[in-house]
Amino acid sequence: MGRRSDHSRAELEALILAEGHRLMADVGFARFSAREVAKRIGYAVGTLYNVFGSYDMLLAAINTRTFELWAAHLEDRLAAPSAERIAALVEGYFSFAADNMNLWTAIYDHRLPLDMAMPEALVTRRAALTEVVVREVAAILPPETKDRAPRLARSLVATVHGHCTFALNGSFALLGETAPLEMAIARVRESLIAAGATIAD
Amino acid sequence: MGRRSDHSRAELEALILAEGHRLMADVGFARFSAREVAKRIGYAVGTLYNVFGSYDMLLAAINTRTFELWAAHLEDRLAAPSAERIAALVEGYFSFAADNMNLWTAIYDHRLPLDMAMPEALVTRRAALTEVVVREVAAILPPETKDRAPRLARSLVATVHGHCTFALNGSFALLGETAPLEMAIARVRESLIAAGATIAD
DNA sequence: AATTTAATTGAACGCTGATCAATTAAAATA
DNA sequence: TATTTTAATTGATCAGCGTTCAATTAAATT
Structure with a gap:
């Protein structure tokens, strides 16, 4: 050909x-x-x-690759955790975003046109990130409430995402907050403990 | 002239x-x-x-106006709360974003060049939004810990922001979450209770 | 009436995403 | 080998963007 x-x-x-x-x-x-x-x-x-x-599909592919690097980064941190595992996860979320600001930001800057669906293959690859968190949350919930792990994990990812966003876009600095990571870890711990989780430290 | x-x-x-x-x-x-x-x-x-x-300053001015409308929306909800005040605040955050998606999204889509500072006047006007939350958080913290309200309030805004972002950009829907608002309210309540706040309902 | 002053213009520049007829060269066929 | 078919690749073309700034306009001043 x-x-x-x-x-x-x-x-x-x-x-x-x-x-x-x-x-x-x-x-x-x-x-x-x-x-x-x-x-x-x-x-x-x-x-x-x-x-x-299309341009949109190129961006979607690039951002999906970023998701995968991000998930790999989290697994790295968990393989040799410098702190308790949940704290390591939150720290990994932040450090990837901080060390790859342009890549991380692009994930949320890009939105597909409303009439354009994300290809299933890309959705699946992106979901791997959340799955790491679901696994870690399930691991520390009491056995009888492990089925709550998926919803709780997603919610905690949202919590961390919000803190990470404000840390990187300067909102926190503007308001005088100097320790966004510690704040995020504290909020996540509170919610996990409220759900009956057992956390070291 | x-x-x-x-x-x-x-x-x-x-x-x-x-x-x-x-x-x-x-x-x-x-x-x-x-x-x-x-x-x-x-x-x-x-x-x-x-x-x-410049284009950047025009966008900054437009987004600052959106911040003010948003703060006014929160005050409206608080003036005739349909729920407990903290829940009303979270609901107000979500409903403004949902009803003004393009405006709300533009706030976070636009970033000034790194060498360009936000004019002080705009910073002040934008801060009014967070101040509403600080006031409401301070009102329910025990008297001896009210000085913690600013930091905690900012952190809770970040928590809600993360949930709101995922709700509107489809991340939650993609992962099967159907009640992002309730999730956000639950997370905020857990953190407030952990800080010793007294909340009705 | 002549001059000064300042608001307003819009063509020009270099860039963008997107398109698609034309071109090219490899593969298939005769 | 010579011819035809097929498909990958091109890049000029279009409409639009942010940005600039000499030229223009009309109000204010003299």
């Missing part, structure tokens, strides 16, 4: 994704552009559209 | 702000443009730049 480059379709997709992810990390959502990705990999803009279909 | 329109400088600023706010509500952050605002009020683009200095 008429391909004329060194790359198979799958390789090309991976190439675009890798360079797109790099560009997003470098310049952030507002300055990201498909043209710049194309220029950096030596292809024309049209090729990116052929491979990903 | 050489003004040639019907509007004083202050009136023109108010006109741009009003129309800009309307456009933001209509089309959202991604489709908002200074050119479209100019077209709608019958001025040239350059005039908006003369009045606001």
